[in-house]
Each structure stands twice: as C-alpha cells, then as structure tokens.
Amino acid sequence: MAYKFIDNYREQGARKKLIALLRDKGISDEKVLKAMGKIPRHFFFDETFWNQAYKDIAFPIGDGQTISQPYTVAYQTELLHIQKGDKVLEIGTGSGYQTCILVELGAKVFTIERQANLFNHTIKVLPGMGYKPHFFLGDGSGGIPEHAPYDKILVTAGAPMVPQILLKQLKIGGILVIPVGDEKSQKMITVLRVSESDYEKIELDTFRFVPLVGDKAW
Secondary structure (H helix, E strand, O other), rough: OOOOOOOOHHHHHHHHHHHHHHHHHHOOOHHHHHHHHHHHHHHHHHOOHHHHHHOOOOOOEEEEEEEEEEOHHHHHHHOOOOOOOOEEEEOOOOHHHHHHHHHHOEEEEEEEOOHHHHHHHHHHHHHOOOOOEEEEOHHHOOOOHHHHOOOEEEEOOEEEOOHHHHHHEEEEEEEEEEEEOOOOOOOOOOOOEEEOOEEEEEEEEEEOEEEEOOOOOO
C-alpha cells in the first residue's frame, strides 16, 4: 500500500467535521478530540479510499483486520484518562491509528501486533508521520510482561474474558480498557487496579470488534 503524506484543506475540513460529530455523539475529553483532530486518518488508507477516511465507520485494512470506527477509538481513549508520560500497553497495533493518538497524548506506548504484514507496514508508516512508539511483533494476548507494569492497558480486539495475565501487568491505580463478549458483540469493560489483589470493574456500552487471538485470549 503506497502512502503520500499530503494533508490539504479538503482533508483538514473533513477532519474538523468528524471531530464535531464525535463531540455531538458524547465525546467530551478535549485532549482526545484535539489529538484526533491533528492526526490525518487518511494516511492509514490506500489513496483510492481517501473519501472514506473521515466517515465515522470502521474500514478493512487487510488480514481480516479493520481500522476502528473513529467514535470507538475516541470512546476507548477517553476511558483511559491518558496523562502525559503514562506508560501504555496497546494490544493490537492494527493500522497504527490508535497508536498515534496515544503518542500524541504524550504516552510512552508499547504496542504489539500479531499480524506480520500489519506490523511491517506500521513500523514504516508511523515513524514517517513522526510517531515512534515501541513496536513488538507477537502474541499480544499475554501482554508484554518484560516491560510491565503499565499505567494503562488498551485492548483493541474483542476478548471472551478479561485475561488475568494482563491485569497483573497493571500498576496499582492503573486502568485496563477491553471489549469483552462473543464474536458478535462485546461490552466495553474498564478495570481499575485498586491494590495488589483487588480490582474494580465497570461494564459500559456495546461494541463490535474483531476477535482477540492468542494463547492467553481464553
């Protein structure tokens, strides 16, 4: 997929309209909206499909994966309450769009992707855009324990349950955001680690993600 890093008035205008739509849908964190307003989402699309980039829809990116709907990205990001300097683990790099938003918010991002084609693509595209997270190729269902603990953990695929191995990689006071359910739909779950052994879980709205795949997903 060839990319041309061109962000003209047409794309900038479409992005402003998208941000206004997200605000109307209930996204209220201005830091999240500002970050999403800065990142050219069309850079993550083949030029043929640039006209789809600022619609509030998910879109296929190959290997059975999608770039998430902007509202979903904003919703998950808002739940994380990212603070500058937060150490964040992202399970499922995918297109890299969500990754860029986390970096734009000032997080130190560790992102892992199991699909080699997507991984090889994002490690070229994101640095070309000025975003340099720590990239990893492999099974993200078990997290990246060698770099734990994390202030925040974000899972961008639907899991059948909250993997305990990820909870153990959270700092006390840390937040995990993960969609949990079956292949048809999932509830967005936030988990706050209160102590070494105690967690507070909140079940939120329904979404639909591609399945989390990996040895620790079940």
